[in-house]
Amino acid sequence: MEVHAFLQVVFQDGAWKRVYAEAGRITYKASQEHASLEVVTSDADQRLRFRVSKGTKIIISGNSIHLPDGLR
Secondary structure, three states: OEEEEEEEEEEOOOOEEEEEEEOOEEEEEEOOOOEEEEEEEOOOOOEEEEEEOOOOEEEEEOOEEEEOOOOO
């Protein structure tokens, strides 16, 4: 997994489902193909944009986002 500190995460409306929250971590799962996700890095210097396939899981813990390897 890749881990990034973030300032803001923007999920495409209707394309993601919050699966569960546990011990300060929240897991989101893409509910449709080509679901988009934008991550604004903690220094607000970069905006990382991703399109993922249905079923991809993203984990948020505090201000860190955990992304599957190879996601770009």
